[in-house]
Structures are given as structure tokens and as C-alpha cells.
């Protein structure tokens with residue numbers, strides 16, 4: 614596979630699918646990403662059953678209906694109808710407490726979800742067993758792959774790996790996880806979840822070749838029909854997320870972007886000097902825009918006439934993966950978000966792996 618190079622010097626247009634705006638699918642799809650649902654809060658990705666029930670109650674009271682990711686694909690690709698306020702609920706990492714606590718609450722509300730599992734831990738203490746996974750599937754939930762081993766190096770080699778060895782490992786993570794889950798649940802597995810949210814164009818191409826239909830990130834945007842199906846945005850849910858914060862995500866709007874530099878999924882082999890986004894003409898009504906890089910606001914410049922936002926990096930980025938978020942507002946304070954991921958590669962590859970992995974919340 615060939616990694617794209619030198620992304621600092623050219624603008625990367627979104628994939629063809631991203632430029633299509635099927636009139637038949639005007640809806641947006643927020644995606645919630647849960648991990649553990651347990652009475653005991655063990656980390657920033659655990660919610661109590663009481664809080665989970667509160668979230669489900671909020672969704673029900675505000676007219677949301679859960680849809681599957683297949684339903685979202687069918688709406689985007691074929692204009693299949695959706696309920697008025699669709700939302701997608703996902704669970705990562707195959708924790709046992711997901712079937713013990715979350716599944717019964719989902720059933721109370723008539724909601725369905727997608728569970729992303731990785732086979733190497735299935736059956737371990739605190740994790741789902743294959744019987745549990747089959748039971749979730751029998752309840753109507755979807756099962757997706759979260760790779761084979763939850764590697765933090767899906768998108769780049771380890772220091773000791775050459776390119777050929779890395780590519781073989783990538784294939785195993787992508788293909789073997791799919792095959793193993795399919796063999797155990799006797800259903801096709803066509804949805805993928807990037808471990809730690811790390812991806813790039815080469816990983817996306819591998820997924821497509823393996824027959825996956827979608828992949829979810831942890832880029833905190835809601836999705837529109839313009840969002841590529843291999844980079845669906847999600848909001849990670851933590852133990853302090855009350856209704857107001859939940860509503861803030863659910864009410865976000867997709868931001869129409871023409872080009873982004875560095876582009877989504879790109880590996881910058883040159884030192885990235887700036888981050889710059891051009892909004893598409895549909896963004897003409899926006900009155901303010903600001904940029905976040907790795908979850909921090911940066912001193913970006915907004916040019917409303919040219920509909921561009923740019924940020925000159927004060928120093929070269931360390932090698933690693935970077936989440937960029939463009940937040941914009943219209944005159945009525947509606948909040949629009951476009952979020953994406955790019956990678957800074959360098960000769961010093963591997964030098965700051967620990968730092969880069971600690972930047973991601975998952």
C-alpha cells in the first residue's frame with residue numbers, strides 16, 4: 614500500500630462520496646460511544662447504570678429513535694427512510710457489564726445498539742463471552758469489529774516492523790477479526806471501530822477491501838450524508854455527561870467543508886506548517902469559526918469573506934495522530950462541527966508514540 618506524502622503542500626478534497634449530497638437523506642446522525650456501564654466508576658469512560666438510563670430517557674423524551682448503522686448506510690446510499698430524529702448508540706471493547714447493565718436498559722426503551730468487540734479478550738474475566746455476544750445479536754443488536762487485538766498501531770508500524778510486516782499485521786487485524794466474529798455469530802460483520810480512533814487512508818482502504826461498509830472514529834461530530842462512511846463521527850460518553858452536555862452534542866450540525874489541510878486520514882511526511890479549512894458555499898451564513906487541535910482551542914484566524922479558517926503552527930508537530938475540530942456558528946448561535954484526524958509522520962517515527970497515544974481519549 615502507498616501512503617500519501619507531503620500533505621502540507623496541497624489541498625486534499627474529501628473523497629467523492631463526501632461531495633455527494635443526496636437530497637433523499639437530509640437527516641443527521643449523532644453517534645454515542647459508550648464503554649463500561651457499571652455501578653463502580655473505574656475510569657473516564659465508565660457510566661453508571663443510573664446515568665445510562667438517564668441518557669436513554671433523555672433520548673426517548675426528546676423524540677430520538679435509535680437506528681442501526683446499516684439503516685444509516687441505506688439512507689445515505691439509497692435514500693431509505695429514517696425516523697425523525699435518528700441516533701446511533703455504540704459500545705466499545707466488549708465489557709461484560711454491557712450485557713449485564715446496558716442491554717436491559719436498552720430493552721426498557723426499545724432501543725438497539727452496535728457492540729464493537731475484539732476477539733482476543735472475548736471470554737476473559739470482565740469481558741463478554743461468545744455466548745454473550747450471540748445473545749446480544751439475538752436481541753437485535755449489531756456486532757462490529759474493533760480489530761483483533763485492539764492495537765494502538767493499526768495506522769503505523771512498530772519500530773521493529775518493516776513495511777511488509779506491518780501490512781501483514783494490519784491485514785490480520787482487519788480480516789481475521791471479521792472472520793472470527795462472523796464464525797462465532799453466524800452473521801456478516803461489516804462495521805468497524807478504529808482502536809483509539811486511529812486511522813489513515815491506507816487503513817480505510819484495507820477495510821474496504823475486506824468488505825467493511827463503515828468505520829467509526831472518535832471525532833466528535835454528528836454525521837450527515839456528506840460524511841464518508843469510513844470516518845463516521847462519534848462522541849465518547851463519560852461519567853460526568855449530564856443532559857445539557859448530551860444535548861449539546863446531539864444538537865450539533867454538520868459543517869460543510871470544501872477542503873482541509875492536512876486532509877482527513879492523511880499522513881504528513883513533511884512537517885505540517887499550518888492547519889487550514891475552506892468551507893463550502895453552504896457555509897456562507899456562518900458568522901464565526903474557531904479551531905481546536907488535540908482538544909485545545911488554538912489561536913486560529915477566521916476569514917468570513919473567503920470562508921477559510923487557518924492556524925499557523927508555532928512549532929513543528931511531534932510525530933503522532935492529531936484530532937482537529939472546526940467549530941462554527943451562525944447568527945442564531947446554531948453550532949456546526951467538522952472533526953477529522955491527520956497524522957504527522959517523521960524520520961523520528963516512534964520517538965513520541967507515548968505522547969501521541971496519550972492524546973486520544975479512547
Ligand SMILES: [Zn+2]
Nearest residue numbers: 705706808809
Ligand atoms: Zn476500544
